[in-house]
Amino acid sequence: MSQRNERLRQPDVTHWLIHHAAHRTPESLSSRLEEEWLADVESRSSSWSRLRFALGCWWAAMVIVSEYPRSRVPAASSAAAARGGFITLVDRNFGYFSLRSGTLFLIAGLHAALFYVLITTLSHTHGLATPPNLENHPVNAVPPEKLPPPAMEMKRWTLDVQKLVVDVPPKIDVEEEATAPVVEQSQEPYTTQLPPETPVHVVQRVGGGPGAGFPETADFYPSLSIHLGEEGISTVRVCVDAKGRLTSEPTTVKGSGNARLDEGALKLARAGSGHYRATTEDGQPVNSCYAFGVRFQLKK
Amino acid sequence: MGKKDGNVRMSLQTLRVLEVFLENPTERFAGAEVHQRCGIASGTLYPILLRLESAGWFVSQWESIDPVSAGRPRRRLYRLTSTGLRRASEVFASFNRGVLA
Numbered sequence: 001m002s003q004r005n006e007r008l009r010q011p012d013v014t015h016w017l018i019h020h021a022a023h024r025t026p027e028s029l030s031s032r033l034e035e036e037w038l039a040d041v042e043s044r045s046s047s048w049s050r051l052r053f054a055l056g057c058w059w060a061a062m063v064i065v066s067e068y069p070r071s072r073v074p075a076a077s078s079a080a081a082a083r084g085g086f087i088t089l090v091d092r093n094f095g096y097f098s099l100r101s102g103t104l105f106l107i108a109g110l111h112a113a114l115f116y117v118l119i120t121t122l123s124h125t126h127g128l129a130t131p132p133n134l135e136n137h138p139v140n141a142v143p144p145e146k147l148p149p150p151a152m153e154m155k156r157w158t159l160d161v162q163k164l165v166v167d168v169p170p171k172i173d174v175e176e177e178a179t180a181p182v183v184e185q186s187q188e189p190y191t192t193q194l195p196p197e198t199p200v201h202v203v204q205r206v207g208g209g210p211g212a213g214f215p216e217t218a219d220f221y222p223s224l225s226i227h228l229g230e231e232g233i234s235t236v237r238v239c240v241d242a243k244g245r246l247t248s249e250p251t252t253v254k255g256s257g258n259a260r261l262d263e264g265a266l267k268l269a270r271a272g273s274g275h276y277r278a279t280t281e282d283g284q285p286v287n288s289c290y291a292f293g294v295r296f297q298l299k300k
Numbered sequence: 301m302g303k304k305d306g307n308v309r310m311s312l313q314t315l316r317v318l319e320v321f322l323e324n325p326t327e328r329f330a331g332a333e334v335h336q337r338c339g340i341a342s343g344t345l346y347p348i349l350l351r352l353e354s355a356g357w358f359v360s361q362w363e364s365i366d367p368v369s370a371g372r373p374r375r376r377l378y379r380l381t382s383t384g385l386r387r388a389s390e391v392f393a394s395f396n397r398g399v400l401a
Contacts, residue, residue: 033346036376039363040332040342052341059343064350 014041017054021061026068033061066102203281208240209292211277220268221296222260232256234265235293242285244276253291265294308355310391313340317348318388321358321380328377330363349378357384 018041022034037057044050222230235254239247250269255262279288308314316338320329329337335345352358359381363374380388 029350032376035373036331037342037346039373039375040330040335042372043330043332043336056342056344057346060346063343063347067347067351068354 014050014054017051018057021054021057024058024061025064029064029068033057033064204283206280207290208244208277208279208288209290210272211244211275213275214272215268215275217268217294217296220264220271222264225258225260225264225296226298229298230258230261231297232258232261233293233295234262235291236265236269237289237291238269238276239287239289240276240278241287242278244274244278244285246270246273246276247287256296261296264296268294308352308357308387311348313344314348314352315391316340317345317352318357318391321378322385322388322392325380325385328361328379330375330377332375334378352384353378355384356381357387 015038018037019034022030022037024030025033037053041050041053044053225231234252234256236250237253238250241247246269250266252262252266256265278285279290280286317334317340320334320337321327331342331345331349334340334349335342340348349358349360353360357380358378360376360378363377365374367373
């Protein structure tokens with residue numbers, strides 16, 4: 001039903017468009033062009049194509065009007081057209097403003113108008129608008145209210161302070177990664193009345209490490225790592241007594257990125273127990289914890 | 301903008317229309333047929349046909365049929381004149397030489 005209505009309506013639209021387009025042209029051409037265009041539109045099959053053709057005829061009429069001004073077009077009788085004689089028309093001659101240049105000016109004008117509107121709109125937005133004048137109004141600071149001091153009853157107190165004696169806790173080994181001066185703590189009990197000129201003794205501490213008879217790293221190089229060409233440095237932390245023996249299980253401080261190498265380094269650290277060089281304080285070996293690196297590197 | 305050749309402005313669309321007629325110089329074509337052959341829209345095609353006709357390159361005449369018996373309106377047929385054939389040939393020959401006439 002709708003298709004039928006469209007078919008009935010479509011020719012009317014195209015014919016109406018062609019009729020009015022043709023009648024925009026000079027009189028000498030209007031009847032001819034209307035008949036010609038109405039004949040040619042019949043060759044179009046689809047309604048959309050017919051509509052496009054009719055709209056094109058409107059454009060053609062505008063071009064023809066601009067190219068053939070009425071005053072300069074000689075009258076072409078319909079009888080002459082029926083005879084088939086060609087119409088002698090002068091070519092267009094209407095100054096500087098042709099249809100193309102007019103269209104160009106129109107488009108340029110539209111762009112200019114759009115640009116103007118865009119700029120005008122942007123300048124009125126809140127983000128770009130000029131802020132209003134700002135004024136500073138100093139506020140008088142309110143002075144703090146002076147409150148009267150609370151009424152206090154002055155009393156005279158007498159305290160009997162006894163002499164306080166504090167025992168120093170036993171010395172605890174502190175992890176030392178490198179030789180550092182340590183302020184010796186007084187072995188004598190602290191009292192509240194310290195002598196003003198207490199002498200400060202700096203302990204000369206020398207960090208320990210793998211000592212004589214320490215196993216060779218190559219003996220603990222994992223065979224699979226040798227086969228795969230794996231290399232790296234694993235940092236191991238050990239706690240050693242004064243005789244160079246391990247007092248606890250070695251741990252990995254910084255891995256090499258390879259679990260096999262790290263395990264090899266721990267095995268080396270365990271095997272080295274008794275061959276560590278103990279940390280010394282003032283030349284005396286003491287218990288201490290320190291870290292050292294184990295480098296697994298293949299010979300080139 | 302095309303270059304004027306006598307009274308005819310030589311645009312690309314004009315050349316395409318001329319090419320259709322030069323392929324069959326003795327045949328007559330309606331505007332609808334020219335559209336089918338070169339694909340130029342009606343808004344451009346008919347001003348070109350009128351322009352070439354007014355310049356004497358084309359002549360046009362109504363199709364000699366009886367619309368009632370044919371069941372369709374008569375069409376306007378265009379064909380090249382001898383002048384149009386010569387001038388159009390010169391234009392395309394100048395393209396072969398690399399110079400627009």
